[in-house]
């Protein structure tokens with residue numbers, strides 16, 4: 001459910017014509033719908049009702065400060081994976097007491113920064129990391145709150161690149177070794193065990209992997225309780241999918257209906273780390289048709305957004321719906337929608353059935369609110385697009401379009417070359 005709809009053949013973001021935004025802010029342009037963002041955030045918050053819970057939005061899906069502030073103002077927390085994300089989350093006004101920190105490669109500086117900031121907990125992914133955090137907390141004369149990220153060995157049945165909870169993955173601690181790790185953690189002087197964490201993958205479109213993983217984790221929690229390890233926070237990660245094409249993923253309410261009965265009578269605070277399912281369908285990327293080119297075997301629609309702006313098609317072969325911002329009565333053609341980057345892998349769509357377009361017209365790449373701008377780069381020295389937030393009839397620039405001088409800002413020429 002989102003609020004990008006046609007009215008009289010014109011695509012609107014809420015009550016604003018997309019064409020108008022392009023005229024004001026230029027192309028390519030990321031556009032987000034405030035109403036959609038809020039609706040999706042609240043869908044999670046409401047689904048779990050009175051069971052104590054914190055919705056920790058996964059910053060890696062979208063780290064725009066203004067968007068994060070929407071969640072912060074509605075009681076949201078953050079799931080972070082780096083010092084940069086911690087910095088951004090705090091800037092956005094997210095309470096450190098609602099920040100959880102995952103990732104297999106936390107550096108000493110990042111650990112110090114998180115300890116200084118007094119985050120809710122580190123989601124620890126290895127024994128080395130556990131010992132490192134203990135050591136640094138000792139130096140800082142404090143105790144580090146931690147959960148262990150447990151790998152429940154559940155197949156989320158999603159794309160291999162975004163599946164994380166199987167034995168073969170680099171993430172987490174194998175469930176068989178969990179008790180041993182918790183024993184170690186409990187013995188460390190500067191570690192305070194707070195909870196348990198799991199995250200099995202992304203773009204999951206079924207309920208069963210969530211249920212199966214939770215069941216395994218709950219058995220483990222019982223064992224831990226029996227052994228005297230108290231688990232206050234149960235962090236079940238993110239991963240709920242969205243509809244890019246014809247997927248029919250469950251909504252948070254359905255997920256809650258299956259998970260809450262398992263948690264009945266258990267006094268813990270539930271943490272969820274949704275990313276994609278909150279922002280994915282709340283954003284679009286609008287791009288201009290620069291050229292049409294008849295290749296040997298197919299037609300190319302060359303647009304002004306490339307893999308540096310939206311890498312998901314190139315990286316995962318991901319499907320994004322592509323729609324004209326003004327509907328015309330034209331026959332369909334088959335074409336590759338490609339960007340200007342000098343890579344054959346630079347495409348937004350392959351062999352796509354799409355109504356004919358003309359040079360100078362605009363296309364909207366749908367479902368571009370997650371893992372889109374946050375994965376963008378300056379490859380080919382391309383300034384990154386602007387981001388705009390639409391709220392009803394109003395629109396706000398929430399990130400300026402980069403300029404050439406932004407790309408050069410950090411470059412230095414050594415004296416011997418001057």
Ligand SMILES: *Cc1c(COP(=O)(O)O)cnc(C)c1O
Pocket residue numbers: 058060061079102103199201202203237238239240273274275276277
């Ligand atoms: C990526 C990630 C998430 C968010 O995943 P989505 O599929 O976007 O909901 C949550 N937790 C962790 C640890 C992650 O790495």
